[in-house]
Amino acid sequence: MSSSIKNITKYFPDLSEVQIAQFEKLEELYKFWNAQINVVSRKDIDELYVKHVLHSLAISKVVNFKKGTKILDVGTGGGFPGIPLAILYPECDFLLVDSIGKKIKVVNEVALGLGLTNVKGKHARAEEIKDQFDFVVTRAVTRINNFIPWVKGKLSPESFNDIKNGILFLKGGDLAEEIAESGKKVELYPIPNYFSEDFFETKVVVYTRVKK
Numbered sequence: 001m002s003s004s005i006k007n008i009t010k011y012f013p014d015l016s017e018v019q020i021a022q023f024e025k026l027e028e029l030y031k032f033w034n035a036q037i038n039v040v041s042r043k044d045i046d047e048l049y050v051k052h053v054l055h056s057l058a059i060s061k062v063v064n065f066k067k068g069t070k071i072l073d074v075g076t077g078g079g080f081p082g083i084p085l086a087i088l089y090p091e092c093d094f095l096l097v098d099s100i101g102k103k104i105k106v107v108n109e110v111a112l113g114l115g116l117t118n119v120k121g122k123h124a125r126a127e128e129i130k131d132q133f134d135f136v137v138t139r140a141v142t143r144i145n146n147f148i149p150w151v152k153g154k155l156s157p158e159s160f161n162d163i164k165n166g167i168l169f170l171k172g173g174d175l176a177e178e179i180a181e182s183g184k185k186v187e188l189y190p191i192p193n194y195f196s197e198d199f200f201e202t203k204v205v206v207y208t209r210v211k212k
């Protein structure tokens with residue numbers, strides 16, 4: 001499978017020149033930083049646009065964040081899904097947290113290298129964050145059941161987007177047991193409905209609301 005900026009522009013034809021330049025520069029920045037601090041597996045770095053960027057952007061097919069939306073990315077690692085979403089939504093504010101400080105160094109260097117002013121990387125555990133957000137996004141961090149207590153109380157009760165404020169998980173595999181264990185009402189958005197790449201065969205965006 002080829003992984004290039006074309007995978008992004010194919011599915012997001014309305015990007016501005018600035019956004020296209022930022023998505024193009026991502027590869028150079030991640031190759032540079034990944035050689036020093038491993039945030040993307042060596043195998044995956046050549047497939048950055050499909051496996052990491054396009055995958056992260058699947059969230060935008062579930063909710064098209066309106067101007068001023070505040071988003072928390074928990075366990076962002078080197079910045080996924082937060083950095084690709086921050087490029088797509090320059091008028092939204094993103095806080096990207098990870099419990100490993102050197103990963104946050106990569107996040108902040110990549111954001112600086114791209115000239116993104118709507119992203120802040122913070123070395124913290126999710127549980128320590130005190131602010132409120134409209135949405136929490138997360139990929140490959142922990143089971144739904146473990147995750148929800150970390151962000152309880154961090155979702156603002158007032159919604160102004162097309163869906164109510166909540167958590168968007170990027171997940172793969174068979175989720176039946178994990179969803180049953182969480183006891184939550186969830187909605188599933190299969191990523192192959194949006195992008196035809198083979199890689200997304202089993203991936204979904206899981207959306208759930210968390211009451212106070």
Ligand SMILES: C[S@@+](CC[C@H](N)C(=O)[O-])C[C@H]1O[C@@H](n2cnc3c(N)ncnc32)[C@H](O)[C@@H]1O
Nearest residue numbers: 075076077080098099100124125126139140141
């Ligand atoms: C497998 S990595 C995924 C990174 C990124 N989301 C991605 O998909 O490339 C999981 C990350 O979650 C972070 N993490 C785990 N528990 C956390 C917590 N309670 N608060 C913040 N970060 C956490 C880890 O440090 C690690 O960087």
